[in-house]
Amino acid sequence: MTVATSWSQITGWLAVHHPTAATLVNPPATPVDLRYLQAAINRPLPADLVELLELANGTQHRAIRGSLIPTLYNLIPVMEMLSSRKMLQEIQRGIHGSGPWPGDSHPAGHPTTDWLDSFLPIADAYDAGLIYVDLRDGDQFGCVVEWYAEGSGASAPWWGSVTEMLDDVAQALNDGRPALQSYSNGAVWPAKQLRPKLAEIDDGYLRWFTAHE
Template sequence: MTVAVSWSRLAGWLAAHQPATAELINSPATAVDLRYLEAAVNRPLPGDLVELLELADGTEHRAVRGSLIPTLYNLVPVKDMLSARQMLQEIQRSIYGPGPWSGEGDRAGRPATDWLDSFLPIAQAADTGFLYVDLRDGDQFGCIWEWYPEGGGQSAPRWGGVGEMIEDVAGAFVDGRPALQAYTSGAVWPEKRLPPQLVEVDDGRLQWFAVPD
């Protein structure tokens, strides 16, 4: 399923069921925005990330409690991708000194204990967490990881790419199926957490909770 089809399903569900959240989706990024982003990271951008940004330049509902992307995340616009990346780079350098960092030469999809210059944040949680795209070379170029400044990264990617992530969320919204099933079955969570399902609470916030299989 293409990013455009998945995003249409996702945005259509929001418009019908969560119009206040739908209104917080930003307009598409401009061609200038995308050229600037690629130049700033000095690496090619995954095609599915570009497709998403051409549909919507993130969201503005980070000020609203709730999350669009499981389980705690909201998409950020290009300008915030770059400011978050710079902040995380500065944290890395302030603690460990100048690079190069361990893992920079690894293939995409390999775990990293350091924040690398080849990582690009695309979503942020209210509790300082980020989702980022792995821009290292390799078959898993463009895969999506979770990162916390105080705890580092996870042991495996959450999704194979932006397209897979948007399709997963759209499926949860429209089809009512749990999200992140591949992630949990991949034993990333050793405590065997159940896959999350979208739940609408009374005040209109979008939240994700674990549900039985």
């Protein structure tokens, strides 16, 4: 599906099943927002990320009851993307000094324990986890990856693109099938024991539960 189709299905499902969350989707990013983001990153942005931002500038993520994106994540607006990125850059430089770091020269999707300048957060979790798009060069440019600073750093890519992420979420919500199946079945290395996730409304919260195999 296209970004627009997937997003329409996601927001349509929210309007019916989780109307409070539907009201917490932000209006589209403005052209000024997008120019500022492009200038701050100073590298190409994935076209599908731009398309998503032109539909919604993230969400009022701290107010959402539950998580729109599996497993624990909600989309963040442009200015929070940049503030989170800057904070992680400063932490990285405080630990390792100024870059470039070895991971900068690797292709997109290559695992790393370092936060790199070519990573752009697009969603966050209440437990300090992040989802970012990898802006390094290579066949997996624009892939979507989970990050935990207190863990092992970056996961293998969960989705190959923002388009794939939204398609996966839209189908999981509307068709009742598990999300993250490609990652969980080992098609993306390494599987890391992450099981497919089913979306459910639980006590007014949108949660992603492990699917029974």
